[in-house]
Amino acid sequence: MTLPPRLRKLVLTAHVTFAVGWLGAVAAFLPLAVVGVTSQDAQLVRSVYMAMDLIARFVIVPLSFAPLLTGPLLSLGTPWGLFRHYWIVAKLLITILSTIILQVHMRPISYLAEVAAKTTLSGAELHGMQIQMLVASAAALLALIVTTALGVYKPKGMTPYGWRKQYEQRRVSPAVDVAT
Amino acid sequence: MSQTRVKPDHGSPPSIPRWVKASAIVVIVLVLLFVILHLSGNDFGPAMHKMSFSSIELGVQPL
Numbered sequence: 001m002t003l004p005p006r007l008r009k010l011v012l013t014a015h016v017t018f019a020v021g022w023l024g025a026v027a028a029f030l031p032l033a034v035v036g037v038t039s040q041d042a043q044l045v046r047s048v049y050m051a052m053d054l055i056a057r058f059v060i061v062p063l064s065f066a067p068l069l070t071g072p073l074l075s076l077g078t079p080w081g082l083f084r085h086y087w088i089v090a091k092l093l094i095t096i097l098s099t100i101i102l103q104v105h106m107r108p109i110s111y112l113a114e115v116a117a118k119t120t121l122s123g124a125e126l127h128g129m130q131i132q133m134l135v136a137s138a139a140a141l142l143a144l145i146v147t148t149a150l151g152v153y154k155p156k157g158m159t160p161y162g163w164r165k166q167y168e169q170r171r172v173s174p175a176v177d178v179a180t
Numbered sequence: 181m182s183q184t185r186v187k188p189d190h191g192s193p194p195s196i197p198r199w200v201k202a203s204a205i206v207v208i209v210l211v212l213l214f215v216i217l218h219l220s221g222n223d224f225g226p227a228m229h230k231m232s233f234s235s236i237e238l239g240v241q242p243l
Contacts, residue, residue: 086200157197164193 003077011074018066019151023144025059030141033134036112037127046116052133053113056106064099071095084162087150094147098140105136 003011029052036048071092075082083089108129115121121130158166 086197090200090203155197155199157200158194160193 001077002079003074008074008077011070011077015067015070015074018063018070019144019148022060022063022067023141023148025055025063026137026140026144029055029060030134030137033130033137037130037134042120045121049109049112049116049121053109056102056109060102061106064095064102067095068099081162081165083159084165085154086157086159087153087155089159091147091150094143094150098143101136102140105133108132 032048032052032055036045036052039045039048072082074080075088080088082092112121112126112129112133115126
């Protein structure tokens with residue numbers, strides 16, 4: 001199935017918007033996590049965790065699911081395919097893993113926000129969670145920068161499946177590779 | 181004069197690119213590091229996610 005050019009551009013625009021929006025939201029989340037761990041101002045720390053919960057729930061989570069729809073749609077609707085090139089497989093795996101890890105971290109984010117809404121945050125367990133938020137958001141930012149770079153550079157490398165498909169297509173239509 | 185010629189097939193799929201191998205090694209090292217951190221007691225991950233709210237409240241200072 002090949003997408004018509006107009007629809008392909010629409011899906012591409014949506015995909016880039018969602019993917020870069022996700023990266024931007026995580027980039028906004030990270031400094032909040034840093035302030036949450038380092039600041040001595042109790043009121044500021046409480047506000048930070050409530051803001052982090054809102055950003056995660058209403059921006060990061062929806063934006064993490066959207067590229068999982070637009071990415072495969074775009075790949076399958078173009079000659080690139082979904083499993084023909086290593087860079088596309090790598091992007092897909094990173095996106096799936098990032099989305100799963102994000103879902104796992106939603107619980108501690110909500111806990112921290114819930115505690116912050118009532119009282120000041122202190123104690124070893126909460127400090128551990130705060131550190132965890134910092135590490136997780138830094139790792140997520142790195143992963144999303146990698147996926148963006150993969151999408152831009154498109155490093156060479158065809159999977160055995162992609163190679164087989166290309167071979168079959170050449171056998172069906174050898175005129176594609178005619179040299180003059 | 182044009183000549184019809186199909187690119188030769190080499191009979192076997194291309195080898196895995198170096199960047200894929202390097203990335204796989206990095207991922208394996210990171211996973212091992214994560215597992216070692218867990219086993220050594222530095223709980224950063226899922227165990228912390230399972231923490232009940234009541235246990236968290238133990239560390240809370242009322243305003």
